Amino acid sequence: KRVLALMAGFAGGHVVQLGNLWALRFDGPAWLAFGRLPDRISGWWDPAVAGVILTAAFGLYLPIALFGRGRGRLFSLIGAAITLAALIATGARAGWLACLGLAAIAGLVYVGSVARTAKARCLAVLLGVMAVVVVAAGVWLSPAAGRVADAVREGRAAVVEGNPDSDTGARIAMKQAAIEAWAARPIAGVGTGGYGPWSREHATHGSVVHAHAHDTLLHVLASN
Numbered sequence: 001k002r003v004l005a006l007m008a009g010f011a012g013g014h015v016v017q018l019g020n021l022w023a024l025r026f027d028g029p030a031w032l033a034f035g036r037l038p039d040r041i042s043g044w045w046d047p048a049v050a051g052v053i054l055t056a057a058f059g060l061y062l063p064i065a066l067f068g069r070g071r072g073r074l075f076s077l078i079g080a081a082i083t084l085a086a087l088i089a090t091g092a093r094a095g096w097l098a099c100l101g102l103a104a105i106a107g108l109v110y111v112g113s114v115a116r117t118a119k120a121r122c123l124a125v126l127l128g129v130m131a132v133v134v135v136a137a138g139v140w141l142s143p144a145a146g147r148v149a150d151a152v153r154e155g156r157a158a159v160v161e162g163n164p165d166s167d168t169g170a171r172i173a174m175k176q177a178a179i180e181a182w183a184a185r186p187i188a189g190v191g192t193g194g195y196g197p198w199s200r201e202h203a204t205h206g207s208v209v210h211a212h213a214h215d216t217l218l219h220v221l222a223s224n
Contacts, residue, residue, distance in 0.1 A: 003060065007079065010057045013050075014086050016043035021089070041089040051092025057083045058099050066110045093151055094214075171214045177203035178213035181222035189224045198222075 020036060020043045022028030036042060042050040061083060064076035087095050154168035164173040177199040181190050190198040196211040203209065213219040 040091045050090040051095025054087040055098045062106045178218035178222040
């Protein structure tokens with residue numbers, strides 16, 4: 001029942017995303033726009049938050065889609081496909097990468113579990129190729145595809161030219177600041193809530209600092 005309740009919540013969010021799409025692309029009611037940009041169709045979720053939530057949703061569907069049976073498997077396959085489409089629409093690049101990682105891990109487990117027969121191996125490979133093609137086509141054909149090109153350009157400017165003055169550059173700088181904080185205090189960190197103040201005072205990378213490092217693992221290392 002709890003899993004079904006979660007799935008119902010995700011479904012409700014997708015319905016609102018459709019309303020968001022209507023408002024942003026087809027002159028629908030202004031109140032359904034939620035202040036989003038045309039390439040960040042995330043509904044009532046903030047786009048970055050949607051990336052986290054929909055990655056969790058994909059992770060919920062994936063095991064049932066691969067290893068389940070009957071209606072549950074079919075339902076989860078449909079849910080996983082809808083979730084990927086919804087995630088692409090948000091423009092949440094970190095969520096895209098996280099879901100690709102999830103799919104790769106689940107695919108390896110699945111291939112290992114069905115590797116006893118050649119037919120099963122062929123089916124697994126075919127499904128994997130189809131999934132990669134569908135996701136890649138969705139990203140590049142979506143208006144959100146521009147965010148991929150932006151990330152590459154901004155990342156190159158941050159790493160090669162040392163210019164953190166962009167969304168991606170700021171994120172890279174905040175990760176570097178977290179590493180510096182951890183290196184300075186590797187045992188206990190700078191304390192819960194301490195990442196932002198410490199980084200503003202001590203970090204040598206970039207000028208844009210948020211209260212968090214935009215990276216869960218590095219933030220935990222830096223803080224605790």
